[in-house]
Amino acid sequence: MDCQKPADMFAIVLGEKAIGTISLSHQNTINHTARIGYWLGSAYWNKGYASxxxxxxxxxAKKREINMYLQQLEKKI
Known part of the structure; x- marks a missing residue:
């Protein structure tokens, strides 16, 4: 039984220019976990776009009831 959904990938856009990507991958529908990955052009680092x-x-992820240790992550943000 395949419990893993395909990744959802999104562009990070500034104005009309794509400056990076972010994805929600390894989405497990049984234990409600996932991974977040991102890439951001170096010219856009330290400006809050990735955050x-x-x-x-x-x-x-919350809307999809994915746990992902959300409380721990939110404390670090």
Whole structure:
């Protein structure tokens, strides 16, 4: 029985320019876990773009009832 869903990938966009990507992958439908991965162009580091994208994808994960140790992650943000 396959309990893993395919990854959901999103572009991180500034204006009309894609500056990176973020994904929710390894989504396990049995134990409600997943992984978050991202890539951001170095010119856009330390400007809050990845943090904002991370928060948005965490919100999506919550809607999907994915645990992902969310309380621990939120304390670090």
């Amino acid at each position: 904002k994208a991370f928060q948005l994808i965490l919100d999506q």
